[in-house]
Amino acid sequence: MRRTRILTAVLALAAGLLAGTPPALAADSTAKVSLAADTYTWKNARIDGGGFVPGIVFNRSEKNLAYARTDIGGAYRWQESSKTWTPLLDSVGWDDWGHTGVVSLASDSVDPNKVYAAVGTYTNSWDPKNGAVMRSSNRGASWQKTDLPFKLGGNMPGRGMGERLAVDPNRNSVLYLGAPSGKGLWRSTDSGVTWSQVANFPNVGNYQQDPTDTSGYASDNQGIVWVTFDESTGTSGNATRAIYVGVADLQNSVYRSTDAGATWTRLAGQPTGYLAHKGVLDAAGGYLYLSYSDKGGPYDGGKGQVWRYATATGTWTNISPVAEADTYYGFSGLTVDRQKPGTVMATAYSSWWPDTQIFRSTDSGATWTKAWDYTSYPNRANRYTMDVSSSPWLTWGANPSPPEQTPKLGWMTESLEIDPFDSNRMMYGTGATLYGTENLTNWDSGSQFTIKPMVQGLEETAVLDLASPPSGAPLLSALGDIGGFRHTDLTKVPSMMFTSPNFTTTTSLDFAETNPNTVVRVGNLDSGPHIAFSTDNGANWFAGSDPSGVSGGGTVAAASDGSRFVWSPDGAGVQYTAGFGSSWSASSGIPAGAIVESDRVDAKTFYGFKSGKFYVSTDGGATFTASAATGLPSGDSVRFKALPGVKGDVWLAGGATDGAYGLWHSTDGGASWSKLSNVDQADTIGFGKAATGASYQTLYTSAKIGGVRGIFRSTDKGATWTRINDDAHQWGWTGAAITGDPRVYGRVYVSTNGRGVIYGETSDTGGGGTDPTDPPDPTPTGACAVTYKITNQWSGGFQADVQLSNTGSSAWTGWSLGWTFPNAQTIAQTWNAEAAQSGSTVTAKNVGWNANVAAGSSVSFGFTGSWSGTNGKPTAFKVGDQACTVA
Numbered sequence: 073m074r075r076t077r078i079l080t081a082v083l084a085l086a087a088g089l090l091a092g093t094p095p096a097l098a099a100d101s102t103a104k105v106s107l108a109a110d111t112y113t114w115k116n117a118r119i120d121g122g123g124f125v126p127g128i129v130f131n132r133s134e135k136n137l138a139y140a141r142t143d144i145g146g147a148y149r150w151q152e153s154s155k156t157w158t159p160l161l162d163s164v165g166w167d168d169w170g171h172t173g174v175v176s177l178a179s180d181s182v183d184p185n186k187v188y189a190a191v192g193t194y195t196n197s198w199d200p201k202n203g204a205v206m207r208s209s210n211r212g213a214s215w216q217k218t219d220l221p222f223k224l225g226g227n228m229p230g231r232g233m234g235e236r237l238a239v240d241p242n243r244n245s246v247l248y249l250g251a252p253s254g255k256g257l258w259r260s261t262d263s264g265v266t267w268s269q270v271a272n273f274p275n276v277g278n279y280q281q282d283p284t285d286t287s288g289y290a291s292d293n294q295g296i297v298w299v300t301f302d303e304s305t306g307t308s309g310n311a312t313r314a315i316y317v318g319v320a321d322l323q324n325s326v327y328r329s330t331d332a333g334a335t336w337t338r339l340a341g342q343p344t345g346y347l348a349h350k351g352v353l354d355a356a357g358g359y360l361y362l363s364y365s366d367k368g369g370p371y372d373g374g375k376g377q378v379w380r381y382a383t384a385t386g387t388w389t390n391i392s393p394v395a396e397a398d399t400y401y402g403f404s405g406l407t408v409d410r411q412k413p414g415t416v417m418a419t420a421y422s423s424w425w426p427d428t429q430i431f432r433s434t435d436s437g438a439t440w441t442k443a444w445d446y447t448s449y450p451n452r453a454n455r456y457t458m459d460v461s462s463s464p465w466l467t468w469g470a471n472p473s474p475p476e477q478t479p480k481l482g483w484m485t486e487s488l489e490i491d492p493f494d495s496n497r498m499m500y501g502t503g504a505t506l507y508g509t510e511n512l513t514n515w516d517s518g519s520q521f522t523i524k525p526m527v528q529g530l531e532e533t534a535v536l537d538l539a540s541p542p543s544g545a546p547l548l549s550a551l552g553d554i555g556g557f558r559h560t561d562l563t564k565v566p567s568m569m570f571t572s573p574n575f576t577t578t579t580s581l582d583f584a585e586t587n588p589n590t591v592v593r594v595g596n597l598d599s600g601p602h603i604a605f606s607t608d609n610g611a612n613w614f615a616g617s618d619p620s621g622v623s624g625g626g627t628v629a630a631a632s633d634g635s636r637f638v639w640s641p642d643g644a645g646v647q648y649t650a651g652f653g654s655s656w657s658a659s660s661g662i663p664a665g666a667i668v669e670s671d672r673v674d675a676k677t678f679y680g681f682k683s684g685k686f687y688v689s690t691d692g693g694a695t696f697t698a699s700a701a702t703g704l705p706s707g708d709s710v711r712f713k714a715l716p717g718v719k720g721d722v723w724l725a726g727g728a729t730d731g732a733y734g735l736w737h738s739t740d741g742g743a744s745w746s747k748l749s750n751v752d753q754a755d756t757i758g759f760g761k762a763a764t765g766a767s768y769q770t771l772y773t774s775a776k777i778g779g780v781r782g783i784f785r786s787t788d789k790g791a792t793w794t795r796i797n798d799d800a801h802q803w804g805w806t807g808a809a810i811t812g813d814p815r816v817y818g819r820v821y822v823s824t825n826g827r828g829v830i831y832g833e834t835s836d837t838g839g840g841g842t843d844p845t846d847p848p849d850p851t852p853t854g855a856c857a858v859t860y861k862i863t864n865q866w867s868g869g870f871q872a873d874v875q876l877s878n879t880g881s882s883a884w885t886g887w888s889l890g891w892t893f894p895n896a897q898t899i900a901q902t903w904n905a906e907a908a909q910s911g912s913t914v915t916a917k918n919v920g921w922n923a924n925v926a927a928g929s930s931v932s933f934g935f936t937g938s939w940s941g942t943n944g945k946p947t948a949f950k951v952g953d954q955a956c957t958v959a
Contacts, residue, residue, distance in 0.1 A: 110785070110834060112796045116531040117547055117562045117821070117829040120463045122554050123532030125501025126232040126370065128489045129177045132241070132410070134184040135493040137211075140506060141174035143227040145532035145826030146804075147189050149212050157529035159827065160212035161189070162801050166781040169805040170199035171206070171217075172826055173226025176237035182244035182308075187212050188264050190237045192224030195253050196288030199223060205237070205249065207264040218265060222255040229281040230294035230320060230368035232404055232421065232486025233349045238299040242306035248333075250296025250317065252277075257296050257317060259333065273336050275327065279320035279347060281368055294320035294368050297349070302383060304355040305330075314383070316360055318348040320368060326351065326381075341388045343379055349421075349486070350406040356413040357436060358383050361391075363418050365402020370484045370503075373402030373422030380437050391437030393418065405430075405488030411495045419485040419500065426450075426475040428482045430500070432515055441515070443481060450474035455515055456481070456523050457867045461900035462565065463525045464871060464936040465554070466505060467864060469571040478866070481523070482507065499526055504554065506530060522868075531828030537580050538809040538821050538829065540760075541588035542716070544609030546813060547821055549829055550578035550593060558610040560903050560919055562831060567871065567903050567936055572613045573600050579625030583609075585672040585716050590634030594625035594641065602641060603628065605652045611904060611932075616653030619644050629670040629678055631692070638678045638693035640668045646680065648693030662687045662696035669712060671741070673719040679742060681710050681724070686742040699742045705732045709807075711756050715769060716814065725754035725773060735773060737790065748790050752776040760812015760820060763787040772820045774806040783810070783822055783832070796820070796832060803827045854880020854927075856956035858889070858949040869900075869938050874916070876951070877930035884925040888917040889956075891946040897939045905933035 124143050131137035136152035139160075146161035164171045173193030180186035189212075192203025203224030206215045225231060236250035249258045249267065257273040260266060277297075282290035298318040306312035311332040316339075319325055325348040326339045346364035353360045360381040365373040376399050377392045392403075405419030414436045420429040430443040444454045451474055458479050460466040466479040482502035490512070491497035499508040508526035515521055537550035547559040556578040557566040570578065575595030584590040591606040593613075601615040602622050624642030631637065637653060640646045646659040646666055663682045671677035680687035680696055684706040687696040704710075710726030720741035727733030735754035736745040754775035762769050771786040775793075783797040783806065803824040813819035818834030857877040864871040876889055889905075893912045905916040922931050949956040 110794050110796050110836060112818075112832040112834055114797070114801045114830055114832050115562070116827075117549070117559050117831055118528075118565050119531060119533055119554075119557060119828055120525060120565050121505035121527040121530060121532060122551065122828065123534075123826065124232075124370065124484055124503045125506045125530070125532070126484075126486050127174075127177055127234055128487045128499050128501060128506070129179050129235065130489055130492050131179040131184050132181040132492055137179065137184055138489075138491075138499070139177050139179055139187060139212075140487075140501070140530060141177045141189070141226075142530070142532050142826065143231050144173050144193060144534065145530075145824075145828075146172050147174045147177060147212065148530050149187075151529070155526065155528065157527070158212075159529070159531075160208075161191075161206075161215075162803055162827065163215070163799060164804045165799070165802045166776075166805065168201060169825070170194065170201050171204060172804040173199075173224075175203075175224045175226040175228075175231060176235045176249070178235060178237040178239045178247065180239045180244050181241050182239075183209075185209050185211055186239075186244070186263070188237055188239065188247065189215075190224055190249055191226065192220075193227045194289070195223040195225040195228055195292045198289075205260075205264050205267065218267065220251075220258075220267065222251055222253060225252050225292065228252065228292060228294075229290055229370075230279075230297060232370040232484065233294070233297035233318070233320075233347070233368065235298055236296060238301060240306070240312050241301050241303040242308055243311045246311055248299040248315070248317075250299055252292060252295035254293045254295065257299075270333060272334075273317070273327070274338070275319045275321055275324055277320040279322060279368060281372070296320070297347070298351050300351045300353045300360070302353050302355055302360075306332075316351050316353065318351050318362075320347055322347060322366075325364075326362065339381065340386065342381075343377060343388070343390075346375075346377060346402075349402070349404040352406050352408055352416075353383070354408045354413055354416070356410075357408075359436060361406055361408065361416055361437070363403035363406040365404060365422065367402060367422070369402065369404055369421060370486055371422065373404075375399050376402035376420070378403050378406075378418050378431075378437065389437070391433070393431040393433075393440035393442070401429075404486040405500060407488050407490045407498075409490045409495050410492035415490075415495070417488060417490065417498070419488050421485045424483050427477065427480050428485045428502075430481070430485070430488070434516060446475070452477065455520060456509070457520050459522055459524045459868050459938070460866075461869045461936050461938055463505060463527065464567045464869075464901060465557070465565070465569050466525065467568075467866070467871075468574065469568050469864075471864075532826055533828045534825050535823035535829055536578065536808050538758075538811045538823055539581055539583055539591075540811045540813045540821060541583045541591075541609065542585070542814045543588050546815065547829070547831075548581055548583070548591065548610050550581045550595070550809075552577045555595065556581065556593065558903075564901055567901055567934060570604070570610070570613060573597060573604055573615050575602075575604075575625065577625070580627040582628055582630040582670065584630045584634030585632045585670075587634040590630060592628050592630050592637055594628045594639060596624050603639060603653055614652075617655065619647050619656040619658075626665070627667050627669075629668045631670055631675040631678075632672050633675040635675055636692045638668045638670070638689070640664075640666050640680070646693070646696070648678075650692065657694065659689070659693050660695045661698070662689075665708070667708070667710065667712070669714060671719060672714045672716040677719070677741065679712070679714065679722060681708075681712060683708060686724075686745075688742050701738075701743065701745050703732060703747070704736065704745065707731070709755070711809070713757055713759065715759055717769075723757040723771070725757040725775070727753065729753070735775065735790070750777060750793065751790070752779065755807035756810040756823075758809070758811035758820070759814070761814055761817040763817060769814075770812050770817070772810050772812050774810055774822070783820070785818075785820070796834070801830075803830060854878065854882050854884075854954065856880070856949075856951045856954055857959060858956045859959040860945050860949075862943065862945070863934075865943060868940065869936060870897075870943055871934065871936045873932060873934045875930050875932045876925075876956070878925045878927055879957070881927050883927055884923075886918055886923045887925060887931070887951055888915055889949055889951055890915045891949045893946060894944040895939060895942045897937050897943060899935050899937045902935040903933060904931075905935075907935060
């Protein structure tokens, strides 16, 4: 669940801020500061989505202008021409990391160039700063900020309710903001520049998810949760008179002002025992629609109702799509069709099993239909089809039993919006992506409408670890919530996250430096093993066994040759194994919870760090000895790595502002350390391909150097540093992991806590040459055999695996396999191969790492595609001019 992995990242950050004060080591007096400039291009390694989208906002006066908010990953603007999302808050810096959590958005219908964001991630101590309201007059291209005297909770319970921030549709200089934590209702009369509390608002809210939670997370008062204007009660330039406000109070959830906010009254006759998650006003129909749940969400909610309030008469009508007794969920997502008054939709946001539900009414809630119904249990009839070919991992690689289906319609579906200018377009957010349709009205005619991910450009994963092997896939990632991916092409969405097992969160991964096909990962799982291994560079996995007591992933290290592993799991002490973890033995001399890494040359040397002490093992992890070195950071907000190709060359970054904090280097396996005097603070360290003429690999770090926070590169062993990002590209907190690419000079992969994996490419070639992942021209000869297998199929889409065997007597140094689809199928995404298609004819060729195929060996690749009517298998394959045997 999303909360788990966000807390992991936040607590790691908190540890970095609050650690103790060890004595400092002697500084490296030879280091010099040189903050040079460089030009980098920054992109995301494409995953598309990966997290909770609690809010979608369409502008009411300009077509195709829409925004999305995320709980930790910033805000986005829709780009209609490319059907993609543009990130708007990448300029949020390290010190203001909490402002990547967006609790509400408001788009100005009077002046569509103006947009506002209420930002702040936590209302408790995890976020040290108060919230803010950010305002833009150029649609989020740049921002000004007003700090608030209280915190906001973009990642707190109740974050799917809203919108808490609203612009008066008649007098757009007036805005309202609902605050959490008992801080009440706030108003601005100068377009968000200054704010003051509405002193006479009668109820600050009282609902807490869990009053006994001593951390302050679940025990916070969720406060004022939405503001809605009735635009029909105002005229242009004059403040709207009727304003409705939702309050987190089970007995008193809706208030109204009829005099532009001068006085407020609880709406008489309203339902009690529920929280009003949304209040959507249809001025044309004269109704305020409200979706209710007994909980604040986004995870919980066991009962719910939907109501309609007639604004002219004050009449309340229960229009719930199903009887309360039949609900096991609450309602939240709520929208009306501005083109067709009387059309209203709602979601069962907390229906986790077997699926979420979406309801639709075209008669103001008098009658409803469902997105899916049971025929004869457990069989379902869907009004929709799902096409996830652009994000095939959304199937989770699952094969569930009815009534569950894959991909799911969703979960945590708290945002739902019909385009105010297009009755056919709807978007809704889930806990993993943003879905949409462009033929919604098929619902009313009885034909199926198509749901697809509408999420490209919106990257919302929390990154916990990164690896870039010297061969094979250029990037392996460890992620919160969706486990992690193997990227063979950074510009394409991988077909599937890591599976077998599928960790909810992968906490650490490593590969064998001299045998990169051997990869290990560890992570969290409610039940099942917490470690997995791969012998094909992360393409396929098998589970290892857990030592007794393991409760979470922790950190893991692979020997340089892949012959053994050291694991420091949660819930148990450090362990070691020879082979692939069929049995484990306890390591001695190192405390539980230590961070572990491997030497990248000596297969029997491993390293550990815990509470200021560095540990070394030279017997494969069986015994560790504490280094005599002192002055390293006393806390555990530390990340260290050994340099590939040089035994005993180790770099360590970390610390805290009230103690030792910086970057250290050891050339004797941690026996002694030098602290770089030109690095003020450092939180990560990674290595990449050396620059032309350089004798040492390129260093990368997320650090503060010369008083400036940023992403830095050094090509001279840390003597000088170049800041390679800029103020427009900061991405909040980037302290979890960083790595360069050993094959491409200047390429660096940066972790973020909510904006996915960012990678940078330099305009300075630095002698890097061509990308070795570019495949050679294939010229294979000799006999071949092919096995073509459809591994998953759904309405309109499928996934297939292809195994190509070299059955001749000579090795291949490149290969190209061709076939023709019998039923006009089309390929969408491929992995472990590059594919081109012309009509029904497909050519798949090797990528760089799998070009060589020895005689008697085979290579596998896969793809997703689309089909209609029949999905027959190809019957003939050729490698070059050679026809292959088909198994």
